[in-house]
Amino acid sequence: MDSFIEPQVLKGFRDSLPQQEIPKRALMARLETVFESFGFVPIDTPVLEYTEVLLGKGGGETDKQVYRFEDHGGRDVSMRFDLTVPFARFMAAHAGTLALPFKRYHMAKVWRGENTQRGRYREFVQCDFDIVGADTAAIDLEILLMMTCSMDVLVGGNATIRLSHRGVFNRFLDKLGAKAHSVAILRAVDKLAKIGPVEVTKLLEEIVPTQSAQQILTYIAAKGSFLDVLSKLESLAGGEADDTRRLKELYALISELDISSRFVLDPSITRGLDYYTGIVYETFLDDLPGLGSVMSGGRYNNLADLYTREKLPGVGASVGLDRLLAGLEELGLLQSSAGKSHVLVLGGGSVASGAGASQKLAQSLRGLGLNAEVYLNDKKTAQQYKYAEAKGIRYVLQVSSEGIVCKDTTTGDSRSGLGPAEVAAWINQR
Amino acid sequence: MDSFIEPQVLKGFRDSLPQQEIPKRALMARLETVFESFGFVPIDTPVLEYTEVLLGKGGGETDKQVYRFEDHGGRDVSMRFDLTVPFARFMAAHAGTLALPFKRYHMAKVWRGENTQRGRYREFVQCDFDIVGADTAAIDLEILLMMTCSMDVLVGGNATIRLSHRGVFNRFLDKLGAKAHSVAILRAVDKLAKIGPVEVTKLLEEIVPTQSAQQILTYIAAKGSFLDVLSKLESLAGGEADDTRRLKELYALISELDISSRFVLDPSITRGLDYYTGIVYETFLDDLPGLGSVMSGGRYNNLADLYTREKLPGVGASVGLDRLLAGLEELGLLQSSAGKSHVLVLGGGSVASGAGASQKLAQSLRGLGLNAEVYLNDKKTAQQYKYAEAKGIRYVLQVSSEGIVCKDTTTGDSRSGLGPAEVAAWINQR
Numbered sequence: 001m002d003s004f005i006e007p008q009v010l011k012g013f014r015d016s017l018p019q020q021e022i023p024k025r026a027l028m029a030r031l032e033t034v035f036e037s038f039g040f041v042p043i044d045t046p047v048l049e050y051t052e053v054l055l056g057k058g059g060g061e062t063d064k065q066v067y068r069f070e071d072h073g074g075r076d077v078s079m080r081f082d083l084t085v086p087f088a089r090f091m092a093a094h095a096g097t098l099a100l101p102f103k104r105y106h107m108a109k110v111w112r113g114e115n116t117q118r119g120r121y122r123e124f125v126q127c128d129f130d131i132v133g134a135d136t137a138a139i140d141l142e143i144l145l146m147m148t149c150s151m152d153v154l155v156g157g158n159a160t161i162r163l164s165h166r167g168v169f170n171r172f173l174d175k176l177g178a179k180a181h182s183v184a185i186l187r188a189v190d191k192l193a194k195i196g197p198v199e200v201t202k203l204l205e206e207i208v209p210t211q212s213a214q215q216i217l218t219y220i221a222a223k224g225s226f227l228d229v230l231s232k233l234e235s236l237a238g239g240e241a242d243d244t245r246r247l248k249e250l251y252a253l254i255s256e257l258d259i260s261s262r263f264v265l266d267p268s269i270t271r272g273l274d275y276y277t278g279i280v281y282e283t284f285l286d287d288l289p290g291l292g293s294v295m296s297g298g299r300y301n302n303l304a305d306l307y308t309r310e311k312l313p314g315v316g317a318s319v320g321l322d323r324l325l326a327g328l329e330e331l332g333l334l335q336s337s338a339g340k341s342h343v344l345v346l347g348g349g350s351v352a353s354g355a356g357a358s359q360k361l362a363q364s365l366r367g368l369g370l371n372a373e374v375y376l377n378d379k380k381t382a383q384q385y386k387y388a389e390a391k392g393i394r395y396v397l398q399v400s401s402e403g404i405v406c407k408d409t410t411t412g413d414s415r416s417g418l419g420p421a422e423v424a425a426w427i428n429q430r
Numbered sequence: 431m432d433s434f435i436e437p438q439v440l441k442g443f444r445d446s447l448p449q450q451e452i453p454k455r456a457l458m459a460r461l462e463t464v465f466e467s468f469g470f471v472p473i474d475t476p477v478l479e480y481t482e483v484l485l486g487k488g489g490g491e492t493d494k495q496v497y498r499f500e501d502h503g504g505r506d507v508s509m510r511f512d513l514t515v516p517f518a519r520f521m522a523a524h525a526g527t528l529a530l531p532f533k534r535y536h537m538a539k540v541w542r543g544e545n546t547q548r549g550r551y552r553e554f555v556q557c558d559f560d561i562v563g564a565d566t567a568a569i570d571l572e573i574l575l576m577m578t579c580s581m582d583v584l585v586g587g588n589a590t591i592r593l594s595h596r597g598v599f600n601r602f603l604d605k606l607g608a609k610a611h612s613v614a615i616l617r618a619v620d621k622l623a624k625i626g627p628v629e630v631t632k633l634l635e636e637i638v639p640t641q642s643a644q645q646i647l648t649y650i651a652a653k654g655s656f657l658d659v660l661s662k663l664e665s666l667a668g669g670e671a672d673d674t675r676r677l678k679e680l681y682a683l684i685s686e687l688d689i690s691s692r693f694v695l696d697p698s699i700t701r702g703l704d705y706y707t708g709i710v711y712e713t714f715l716d717d718l719p720g721l722g723s724v725m726s727g728g729r730y731n732n733l734a735d736l737y738t739r740e741k742l743p744g745v746g747a748s749v750g751l752d753r754l755l756a757g758l759e760e761l762g763l764l765q766s767s768a769g770k771s772h773v774l775v776l777g778g779g780s781v782a783s784g785a786g787a788s789q790k791l792a793q794s795l796r797g798l799g800l801n802a803e804v805y806l807n808d809k810k811t812a813q814q815y816k817y818a819e820a821k822g823i824r825y826v827l828q829v830s831s832e833g834i835v836c837k838d839t840t841t842g843d844s845r846s847g848l849g850p851a852e853v854a855a856w857i858n859q860r
Contacts, residue, residue: 005483007522007737009476010507015520017527018471018534025472037796039771039803039821041448042455046439046553047477047509047539048497053435067478069499072543077440079477090445092437097447099768099820101806104448109477113502123476131806138778138785139806145789149796249781256786257793307437338529341469348568351679355568356686359575363687366467366579373469376531376561376569390529391469 012114012122019338024125027154027325027334028107031127034150038142040103040129045086047109051076053089056306065112079111083128083318091132092307101133103142107321121322130316132303137249140279140299141257143315144250147283147295148259154324155333158286159294162266166276166298167243168233169267172219175238178208183274189220190272197221220268226251229265246278277301278315285327294324339391341373342427346398349378357399364420365397370427372397385409395427442544442552449768454555457584457755457764458537461557464580468572470533470559475516477539481506483519486736495542509541513558513748521562522737531563533572537751551752560746562733567679570709570729571687573745574680577713577725578689584754585763588716589724592696596706596728597673598663599697602649605668608638613704619650620702627651650698656681659695676708707731708745715757724754769821771803772857776828779808787829794850795827800857802827815839825857 009015016024032042048071055063055078067079080086083106091102107127114120129146131139144161151159173179188203197217204213215236222232230251234244247265254260271280278299285291297317304312328334343365348358358374365372373393375384388396388409398405400416406423407414408430415426439445446454462472478501485493485508497509510516513536521532537557544550559576561569574591581589603609618633627647634643645666652662660681664674677695684690701710708729715721727747734742758764773795778788788804795802803823805814818826818839828835830846836853837844838860845856 004737004739005486007483007519007734008480009523010478010480010501010505011503013476013478015476015523016474017524018473021472021474036770037801038792039769039774039801039823041769042451043448044446044451046443046445048440048443048541048553050438050440053437056435065502067499067501069497071440071497072495073441075440089437093439093445094447099817103803103806111478123478134807136780136806136808138780138789138804138808141785141789142778142804142806145793253781253786253789257790304437307434309434339469339471340466344469348572350566350568351683355571356683359568359571359683360687362468363575371467371469373533374568374572376533376566376572377564378566378568387529393469 010122012116012120014121014123022337022340023329023334024321024325027321027328028125028127030153031150031319032105032107034146034153035105035129037149038103038146040105040146043087043090043104043106044108045080045083045090045106047079048077049080049086049089051078053307054078054080054085065114067111067113081112082110083108083126087128087130088304088312089307091312092304092310095304095308095310095312101131101139103129103131105129125321127319127321128316129319130303130314132312132314132316135278135299135301135313135315137246137253140246140250140315141253143297143317144254144263144279144281145257145259147281147317148262150295150319151262151283154328155285155287155331157262159262159283160264160286161262161281161283161295162264162269162293163279163281164265164267164269165233165243165247165279166270167241167278168237168247169219169270171241171243172233172237173216175236176208176212176215178212178216181207185216186270186274187272189216189268189270192220192268220270222267226260226263226265229267233265233267243278250279271296271298275300281317285331287331288327291323291327291330293320294327295319337392339373339393341371341391341393343370343372343395343397343423344384344388344391344393345372345374346381346384346396348374348376353378354399361397361399361404361420365424368421368424370424397423440552442546442550444551444553452767452770453759453764454751454755457751457758458555458557460583461580461749462535462537464576464583465535465559467579468533468576470535470576473517473520473534473536474538475510475513475520475536477509478507479510479516479519481508483737484508484510484515495544497541497543511542512540513538513556517558517560518734518742519737521742522734522740525734525738525740525742531561531569533559533561535559555751557749557751558746559749560733560744562742562744562746565708565729565731565743565745567676567683570676570680570745571683573727573747574684574693574709574711575687575689577711577747578692580725580749581692581713584758585715585717585761587692589692589713590694590716591692591711591713591725592694592699592723593709593711594695594697594699595663595673595677595709596700597671597708598667598677599649599700601671601673602663602667603646605666606638606642606645608642608646611637615646616700616704617702619646619698619700622650622698650700652697656690656693656695659697663695663697673708680709701726701728705730711747715761717761718757721753721757721760722750724750724757726750767822769803769823770801771821771823772800773802773825773827773853774814774818774821774823775802775804776811776814776826778804778806783808784829791827791829791834791850795854798851798854800854827853 280298282293710728712723713725
């Protein structure tokens with residue numbers, strides 16, 4: 001064949017090479033271990049759904065980005081653009097058979113035909129976790145605790161969760177007489193970190209009177225200890241109510257669990273979406289505050305109202321996997337790796353060079369718990385060492401007439417005449 | 431809202447509930463451990479690709495089943511229908527930067543708009559592994575060895591790999607003067623297990639003269655020890671050549687590795703696809719021979735000839751995950767599970783019932799390596815025990831005035847007055 005098809009991927013899509021895929025999977029596995037330790041269970045949903053199920057009857061900003069088409073049976077179908085909407089549909093379909101509160105996590109790809117100029121991808125992995133079934137401080141606590149535990153595992157706890165409460169803010173807006181504009185106000189306030197107070201005030205003044213804009217800024221700029229800020233917000237919102245009582249309960253609980261130092265009550269955190277009704281939060285790495293939030297979410301009072309009469313209140317968060325990966329890499333907390341082999345056994349390239357004996361030795365080492373790779377080409381020893389280097393394999397082994405020779409390529413140390421068990425012991429002790 | 435959207439999934443698609451997702455992920459993790467122990471690395475590719483990349487310029491049977499549409503930029507795109515074609519495109523794009531031979535695995539969803547009446551799904555997970563870069567017995571050996579190791583881990587080795595060689599069969603057809611019809615013959619022979627020799631002969635007689643059909647049947651029905659069958663095939667194909675020499679080398683190697691008893695040389699195994707050029711194989715569970723092959727594949731001499739001039743010979747296999755799951759379940763080798771929690775701590779439903787203390791105890795147990803779940807509703811104790819039962823949690827704990835009370839729900843044994851470390855020790859020793 002003379003004319004080849006160009007092996008290109010679509011704009012906004014990318015291959016994941018082993019050196020990208022291995023750390024990504026390792027990160028997901030570490031998160032999964034934390035989720036499992038709290039009793040969260042995994043689910044999955046179809047990538048393709050009825051368009052009506054995913055988009056409802058409306059037509060928002062997201063809709064234009066959805067990959068939507070007609071399937072072979074003439075159905076109007078779309079690829080999922082997040083994991084929240086499919087989860088809502090899932091809960092409406094299965095709530096009757098699931099033990100509530102239902103604690104699930106879901107790590108899977110989603111697709112959005114976004115503008116790629118801003119470095120965004122059209123295919124990316126989301127990782128969501130939620131507890132659905134009741135609206136209590138005990139459930140809020142578990143989500144917050146699981147977030148701190150995730151950060152313990154990933155960055156040794158060097159992360160801060162900035163927390164706020166949408167109910168208090170709504171009450172405050174109501175008192176200001178600005179509740180009708182809450183969506184626009186939320187959108188403006190959400191930009192505080194990005195564009196600063198002066199620009200946010202300008203945006204607010206386009207929505208509400210100048211005096212109200214000033215008060216909103218006073219509200220969102222409140223600073224101090226958790227309880228100090230809470231007291232300011234409570235008075236701005238018109239006194240104590242269920243929402244501020246919830247924050248007080250939560251503060252008592254996170255204090256009891258010795259994690260209160262990991263939280264800042266920050267009223268500028270609103271999460272742009274109209275969807276939230278209770279606590280909302282964002283998580284920042286202490287050593288990379290400019291990275292943006294790596295784990296965000298909040299409480300909503302009705303997950304699946306599009307599909308069912310049943311009230312399904314819940315609380316959850318979403319991990320920004322790509323951002324988190326970039327952050328961990330920048331902090332040197334990610335062992336970037338082209339492979340996970342502990343050992344390369346040389347000479348496995350041909351029957352003549354000892355493929356059988358090499359594979360046999362590797363089998364013994366695998367049986368002893370080591371990842372033992374056999375070099376499968378018939379090349380010179382220098383080439384074989386290069387392969388070990390390229391795949392980041394530390395130990396190189398060779399079957400010789402004097403028994404097994406084992407070399408540590410990082411230190412240059414070597415041992416000879418060892419049996420497989422001794423080799424494994426030598427490696428494990430280093 | 432009064433009119434709800436029906437929370438239904440598309441025909442041929444399904445939700446994966448925790449009791450399905452947990453065993454599936456456990457199976458994938460066990461396979462992954464084997465793959466990693468051989469130095470195989472994971473990759474991923476985009477779900478959406480240019481249609482031309484996935485379908486080439488042709489239009490086969492598969493094409494009609496492909497989910498194909500025009501994206502926002504007017505591009506002709508398709509969802510991947512297997513992992514082989516994207517891998518070929520991947521190798522053509524990245525071969526220059528990868529250390530060869532390249533050993534990869536890929537576990538991911540694929541989509542085919544197939545007829546669902548035969549119990550087929552339109553969305554399913556494939557699991558492929560391949561070694562690309564050279565055509566040698568040493569590389570064939572590694573794939574065969576990894577297949578036996580996978581079966582060791584999954585079914586304690588109670589599986590048989592039926593092996594054949596496409597080159598020998600092609601040589602035999604050539605000798606018969608029937609090579610021009612090889613695709614149709616392969617398709618007929620592939621049906622032997624399903625429809626029996628009489629029907630296959632009928633099919634063959636529609637393609638070749640009766641005498642040739644008889645000879646093909648003699649070839650594919652050859653039975654006996656590996657070396658006996660090999661000798662018959664060799665003589666039917668016209669004597670020794672590279673293909674039979676390869677089988678002899680492989681037999682020597684699997685004997686050296688003490689795994690020859692796991693293989694049967696079975697010339698009726700052809701794998702329908704024209705694509706293979708060397709060894710081909712299928713894997714059957716000894717206790718469920720009627721289940722069909724759970725791991726199949728073979729050697730091909732040119733993976734990516736659609737995209738590049740570079741020759742990329744390889745050998746690989748694909749795991750039938752859904753079938754394997756069904757088989758393991760039937761054999762009772764799959765712990766079906768609604769969760770992975772070791773412990774349920776009661777009383778976490780409200781501040782009044784001790785949410786803080788329950789979560790604190792659970793935290794201690796998590797720190798000791800247990801998956802410790804807190805019951806998050808404010809219900810009666812009997813209800814809380816029901817939840818433990820529904821999620822398959824064996825140990826139920828309660829913080830009381832006399833310290834921690836720990837109960838083993840399977841035996842009814844209980845202990846009280848223990849600290850977290852003692853609870854963990856008590857559970858771990860059981």
